[in-house]
Amino acid sequence: MISRRGFLKGLLASALAGLFVSAYGFFIEPALRLRVRRWRLAPPLWTGGPLKIAILADLHMGEPHVSLKRLERIVARTNALGADIILLLGDYEAGHRFVTRPVPMEEMARAVAKLSAPLGRFAILGNHDWWHDRPAQARGGGPNRIAGLLGAAGVPVLQNRALRLGEGTAAGPFWLAGLEDQLAIGTGDMTFRGLDDLPGTLAQITDDAPAILLAHEPDIFPRVPDRFALTLSGHTHGGQVRVFGWSPVVPSAFGNRYAYGPVREGNRELVTSGGIGCSIVPVRLGVIPEITLIEIGA
Numbered sequence: 001m002i003s004r005r006g007f008l009k010g011l012l013a014s015a016l017a018g019l020f021v022s023a024y025g026f027f028i029e030p031a032l033r034l035r036v037r038r039w040r041l042a043p044p045l046w047t048g049g050p051l052k053i054a055i056l057a058d059l060h061m062g063e064p065h066v067s068l069k070r071l072e073r074i075v076a077r078t079n080a081l082g083a084d085i086i087l088l089l090g091d092y093e094a095g096h097r098f099v100t101r102p103v104p105m106e107e108m109a110r111a112v113a114k115l116s117a118p119l120g121r122f123a124i125l126g127n128h129d130w131w132h133d134r135p136a137q138a139r140g141g142g143p144n145r146i147a148g149l150l151g152a153a154g155v156p157v158l159q160n161r162a163l164r165l166g167e168g169t170a171a172g173p174f175w176l177a178g179l180e181d182q183l184a185i186g187t188g189d190m191t192f193r194g195l196d197d198l199p200g201t202l203a204q205i206t207d208d209a210p211a212i213l214l215a216h217e218p219d220i221f222p223r224v225p226d227r228f229a230l231t232l233s234g235h236t237h238g239g240q241v242r243v244f245g246w247s248p249v250v251p252s253a254f255g256n257r258y259a260y261g262p263v264r265e266g267n268r269e270l271v272t273s274g275g276i277g278c279s280i281v282p283v284r285l286g287v288i289p290e291i292t293l294i295e296i297g298a
Contacts, residue, residue: 008285010228019021026238030065030277030284034074037290038260043269045229046296048210051171052274054117055292057125057234060277061103062094068103071111074276078115084171085119086154087236088112090181090216092124092146095279105149119165121177122158123150126216126235127192128279130184140185158214160197162204171297177201177210177228182217196220202227218258221270229271230296235286236260238274238287247287251279 056078057065067103078086092108108117115121129146136144147157156163158178165173179201182194196215202225205211212231215221216234240246240259250259261269273292278284 008246024183030282033288034077034276035288035290036077037274038293038295039271040298041230041262041269041271043264043296044267045226045231045269046210047229048138048166048172048174048297049170050068051085051174051296051297052081052083053212053296054078054081054086054087054233055089055234055271055273055294055296056112056115056276057089057273058091058237058277058279059088059108059226060091060094060096060128060169061105061108061249062099062277063101063103063208064138065282066094066103066277067101068107068111071103071108071280072114074291075111075112075114081291081293083117084169085165086115086117086121087174087214087232088115088150088233089273090120090121090124091128091234091275091277091279092126093132095128096282098282105146109146109149109153109155111207112150113155114153119169119171120266121155122163122178122214123155123213124178124216125157125159125181125184126182126227127181130181130195131186137186140193143145160195160201162201162261163205163207166209173207175205175209176214177205177211179216179220180216183218186256199225207267215250218270218272221263221265222255222270224268224270228268230237230294231256231268232294233270233272234275236272237271237277237279237284240278240281240284240287242286243244
């Protein structure tokens with residue numbers, strides 16, 4: 001039988017452990033930690049040569065967790081990885097109310113414009129990039145403010161657009177297609193209308209070179225045709241809290257199915273990045289903020 005002293009010691013230990021986990025989840029992991037998460041993949045439908053892709057997803061800029069100085073360090077570390085192409089997968093502004101100091105999106109755009117790779121850097125938009133743009137919400141569509149800022153800084157934003165890249169490189173020619181966001185416009189009662197046009201984007205691909213699709217939310221993956229060898233997404237933040245490969249809350253209709261990392265269904269491959277920042281609540285536990293580095297065709 002446990003003694004009173006033993007019970008009190010156990011209670012104190014539990015309380016201290018709870019305080020440590022809370023401090024770690026709210027302050028240390030989301031604000032101080034950063035890793036490079038590497039995936040080496042062989043998508044069945046990739047017919048090109050080796051390609052190294054660096055991904056920054058869900059920056060959710062805002063102090064104290066993702067300051068401008070922190071972004072500048074992330075940009076420098078990303079550049080040092082030697083990727084062939086760098087991709088930004090949307091959600092650039094903080095998605096929670098616990099911001100002590102906002103980061104102007106003009107400064108964010110200038111910072112990410114310093115990303116450098118031989119095949120360039122390209123961006124798509126996320127749901128928060130539309131939700132925070134009140135004039136765009138009132139119009140029910142674009143132009144989008146953050147898309148304009150990124151474009152003005154020299155970062156192309158793919159809004160239902162496909163580009164042919166890689167001619168004369170080791171990877172060979174391939175298509176990079178970017179979808180507009182699937183939850184862009186609020187229609188009331190927590191329902192949303194997407195601005196994504198998958199058929200229209202697919203129609204821009206005019207030859208048989210392999211293709212990569214950028215889609216902020218991974219929920220579109222079941223509808224992605226075999227024409228795309230690889231789909232790259234963010235949005236979920238890996239669930240923000242992840243224990244033994246499982247997250248209790250994932251902003252996806254598919255739960256943990258597409259919450260994090262590589263998923264192969266048939267011949268199609270998806271990678272969902274854990275991203276950098278936080279949404280709703282500024283906590284990350286077991287999902288260290290990451291630069292995602294993918295190598296295919298090697």
